[in-house]
Amino acid sequence: MLKDQLRRFKGRFPTIHLIAACLCASIIGLTLTLLPSEEVSATRTTQQLNLPKQTRESLPLPDTRSTSLPAVQPLQAKLEIPTPVTHATPAVSTPKAAPAVDDNWVSYTIGKGDTLSSLFSKAGLSSQDVYSVTNASRHNKGLSRIYPGQEISFLIENDELKKLRLIRSKLVSTQIEKTENGYVSQIIERKPEIQHRYASGVINSSLFVDAEKAGLSNRMIMSLASIFGWDVDFALDIRQGDSFSVIYEERFLDGKMIGEGNIIAAQFTNQGRLVTALRFTDSNGTSSYYTPNGKSMRKAFLRTPVDFARISSRFNLKRKHPVLNRIRAHKGTDYAARTGTPIKASGDGKIIWRGTKGGFGRAVIIQHGSNITTLYAHMSKYRKGQRSGSRVKQGDIIGYVGQSGLASGPHLHYEFRLNGVHKNPMRVKFPNAAPIPKKERPAFKAVAATLMTQLESYRTTQVAVLQQ
Ligand SMILES: [Zn+2]
Structure with missing residues (x-):
């Protein structure tokens, strides 16, 4: 599941380490200026807390232990409420638990530059042992990769390797044991216990x-930003008084928190409009976020084909062209970004043009279904391995920002055409990605009902707690 998340991140950002490195960038992206909304809502927080009297009276008496919750920004307090979900322990029916630390075991923490051979030789074992053991674990790749920081242990009796254990992570280890039929390798996976947490706040x-x-x-x-990113433009649409609430997973092993899991339900109120996203895993094991009615949170088109860019010129039919210096309609949106910034296909489709196209410079045009095309211009270079006729998926990189053609600086010029007519890519209403399929509906309805109840009860x- 974590992998799933990471993949999603990867899909959104050029590389995984950007998450850390670009936090400042994302702060900029998410922060920006708070534009005062028409009905400015400094009072919003209090409004939210002043529930109708009836509701207030019907609320259960707060637990006194919670009185220490911060009073200043009350809704931002994080509550810890235990939830029903959970199951622990081994997924695979495993043999005896991992061998206890025993005097006969020799353990090494793998260092930089260590190889299986070097570790085996440290333990006094031969290259023949390395061979037999790797051969035995070929089918499950139990020893195919070792990384610094992992722990490897050997149980050696009478100069013979009886058992080997490689602790690959908190959740996964490889265990190899000598049997009458030679070495047998097994991957042992532990499933963390999942607990739900709730957090909410006002912006x-x-x-x-x-x-x-x-x-x-x-x-x-x-994650929260990417779930709602289809509906809420965190750069432009956020207003003071907007609010969010989220239920997410925390993973525990032997009573210790080992990390976070997925967001399983979240709500975002943007300028008075409530958007709810519920996570649902279908019978194929694919997880995605849906509205309570089963519509996909994902749209058939990305709103912006480049991350970490700023809009430098909007759709405007009467713009003075910066290079030509005369009125010429600007039939797309310009995103200023550094040369080399990846450009993503905004929707699934087929490349129908890839080449130089007059003032557009290096350009790609994608056909989506029968009536929509998108155009990406001024590229510095194209994505390798694609050509006119290639099929692309939403989010696939198709080229890189540049300033080929008629451009005053590096930027992406992006156009969206519906039935041949230019539409403002910032405003056009995108169709949703496919909703919950019919056969999954009953399962989804059950999950959605549970999640909605949970959101409500946490709230x-x-x-x-805050009322007292
Ligand atoms: Zn442009």
Whole structure:
């Protein structure tokens, strides 16, 4: 599941380490200025807390232990409420638990430059042993990769390797044992216990700052932003008084928290509009976020084909062209970004043009279904391995920002055409990606009902705590 998350991150950002490295970039992206909304809502926080009297009276008496919750920004307090979910322990029916630390075991922490051979020889074993053991674990790749920091242990009796254990992570280890038929390799996986956490907050400065105050990690904030990124433009649409609430997983092993899991339900109120996202895993094991009605949170098109860019010129039919210096319609959106920034296909489709096209310079045109095309211009270079006729998926990189053709600086010029007519890519209404398929509907309905109840009960519990 974590992998799934990471993949999603990777899909959104050029490389995984960008998550860390670009936090400042994302702060910029998520922070930006808080534009005052028409009905400015400094009072919003209090409004939210002032529930109708009836509701307040019907609320259960708060637990006194919770009185220490911060009073200043009450809704941002993080509550810890144990939840039903959970199951622990081994997934695979495994043999005896991992051998206890025993005097006969020799353990090494793998260092940089260590190889299986070097570790075996440290333990006094031969290259023949290395061969037999790797051969035995070929089918499950139990020893195919070792990394610094992992622990490897050997049980040697009478100069003979009886058992080997490689602890690959907190959750996965490889165990190899000598039997009558030679070495047998087994991968042992542990499943963490999952607990649910709830956090919510009101936006005073930015999603990033206020979600962090509510106790969410950077990674969770990025997930939250990407779940709602289809509906809410965190650069332009955020207003003071917007609010969010989220139920997410925490993973425990032997009573210790080992990390976060997925967001399983979240709500975002943007300028008075409530958007709810529920995570659902279908019968194929694919997880995605849906509205309570089963519509995909994902749209058939990305709103912006480049990450970490700023809009430098909007769709405008009467713009003075910066290079030609005369009125010439600007039939797309320009995103200023560094040369080399990846450009992504905004939707699934087929490349129908890839080449130089007058003032557009190096350009790619993608056909989506029968009536929509998108155009990406001024590229510095194209994505290798694609050509006119190639099929692309939403989010696939198709080229890199540049300033080929008629351009005053590096940027992506992006156009969206519906039935041949230019539409403002910032405003055009995109169709949703496929909804919950019919056969998955009953399962989804059950999950959605549970999640909606959970959201509601967390919310009321929290309000109850804050009411006193
Ligand atoms: Zn342009």
